[in-house]
Amino acid sequence: MAEGKTRILILGGGFGGVYTAMYLGKAMTRAERERIEVTLVSQENYIVFQPFLPEVISGTIETLHVITPIRRLAKRARLHTREIEAIDIEQRTVRLAPEFIPRPTELKFDHLVLAMGTKMNYSLVPGMKEHAIDFKYLGDALRLRNEAVRMLEQADNEPDPEERRKLLTFVVGGGGFSAWG
Structure with missing residues (x-):
């Protein structure tokens, strides 16, 4: 400079x-x-x-x-x-x-x-910090996609309907433009 x-x-x-x-x-x-x-x-x-x-x-x-x-x-x-x-x-x-x-x-x-953006606030929903997958960055999207595919593959081979239902249940916690689609 x-x-x-x-x-x-x-x-x-x-x-x-x-x-x-x-x-x-x-x-x-x-x-x-x-x-x-x-x-x-x-x-x-x-x-x-x-x-x-x-x-x-x-x-x-x-x-x-x-x-x-x-x-x-x-x-x-x-x-x-x-x-x-x-x-x-x-x-x-x-x-x-x-x-x-x-x-x-x-x-x-x-x-x-x-202009450093936002930070995830997990304290609003009990259990969110322990069970959530972040969804803000490109790497997060790839991890989430891989996890969803893994769950779908397990559900496809699960004979118990109740366990299959659990494997096919996903929760979106949060909002904003990147949380819907």
Whole structure:
């Protein structure tokens, strides 16, 4: 980064973070791009279109059709694919966890955008934490699909109707656009 640039740091590679980076990249004039640096931190280098995850589970949409590389969308932002280790508001820094390089990376900012998404709240339904399969990320959809197929295969070979009924019972706990389909 050239000295004197205004540093905008966006934490989170979901809709909020990626679309903020896209908007800033498109809205800035050439002169503004010379003075402003936009950096995005995400755990992955792709964004998942979560409303299509149910179709990944059912097999009606190919896995690669629900992801898009962040660099393709936010062309004018620098991307760091790391976990966030610490945020220091007073020092205006964010420390990223070590990965391939065995030391943390520190990013300085003038403006910070927090777009890290939501966190599952299992406390609302007794037994949810022990028995639920998360359903937010692409890996979750693949795990859920594999578990559903495993249950269907077991049910197909189960002679006891009551046990078969149990194997064929699924509960969706939660809501939002990615919880229905």
